[in-house]
Amino acid sequence: MTGSQVLIKAVRSGLAALGDARKAPEMQRYMKSELPFRGVSSPERTALCRRLFNDHVLTDEAEWRATVLTLWREAAYREERYVAIALTGDRRYAAWQTPSLLPLYEELIVTGAWWDFVDELANHRVGALLRRFPEDVTPVMYTWATDVDLWKRRTSIICQLSFKEATDTKLLATAIEANVGDRAFFIRKGIGWALRQFARTEPGWVLAFVDSHPDLSPLSVREARKHL
Incomplete structure (x- = not known):
């Protein structure tokens, strides 16, 4: 064998x-x-x-x-x-661990299609690639932010949870804005989670973002403001 x-x-x-x-x-x-x-x-x-x-x-x-x-x-x-x-x-x-693995992770995310699989992949695999290879991976996350697949969109929203000061706020804002009207629980929860986590580093940015986006769902707003 x-x-x-x-x-x-x-x-x-x-x-x-x-x-x-x-x-x-x-x-x-x-x-x-x-x-x-x-x-x-x-x-x-x-x-x-x-x-x-x-x-x-x-x-x-x-x-x-x-x-x-x-x-x-x-x-x-x-x-x-x-x-x-x-x-x-x-x-x-x-x-x-290079951007060439993105198609593999994409398959696991799309076919896994549940939070226990996707959140680990988003945070510790795709996120790690984004941190190391931003020029290659950032454009992919912009594409995923508007994908028909809910779990790829969730990945684009939460892939920077551990980035702190290194967070690409343009990518974060764009991924959230692309999904702000989606009523799916895992999208609304993911938006709130991403904002809540970044609020630990940049509370002012998060407050300003929430205040300037009245179309955020109540769930997303509650999560974003949880520790503010």
């Missing part, structure tokens, strides 16, 4: 061994997931990833990408997709 096949097999058997059939249905209900859960807690899954990623290091970028996509596309349980996302962020593969 290839290194990819060995790792995939180890992930599936490891999750099966840790699974708790009593917890799984409640986890599935909470996440409103069509995919069933194995019933593996987050700390257990993190420890499993650490051990397996140490034991099965992939040395080829194409193989690494293929492993991520196989775990994702062929997932029979939601935890397999969590592991796929964890693999994209493993430190051993930091050198492969």
Whole structure:
């Protein structure tokens, strides 16, 4: 077997061994997931990833990408997709984090289509690329801000949550303004979250933005003003 096949097999058997059939249905209900859960807690899954990623290091970028996509596309349980996302962020593969990964992350965001997947990808994968490669990634975020896909739009709004003083306020404002009329909960909540987080760094900017955008939803305004 290839290194990819060995790792995939180890992930599936490891999750099966840790699974708790009593917890799984409640986890599935909470996440409103069509995919069933194995019933593996987050700390257990993190420890499993650490051990397996140490034991099965992939040395080829194409193989690494293929492993991520196989775990994702062929997932029979939601935890397999969590592991796929964890693999994209493993430190051993930091050198492969370039704008060329955007199509991969786009697939995970569009097909994942739920906050547990998308928020991790938006903040720690797409956001990290935006910080390192702003000239390449910023134009993509402008495009995503007006995309038909809700989750790509949410990504464009929340991808700078950790940027603080480095926040591109033009991008933030444009992404919010492009979606201000959207009544979808995850868009309204995402707008509020992005503004609330930036208010920790630039409260004056956020207050001025909220005051100058009366069409912001009440939810977005409440979130934005939460700590002001």
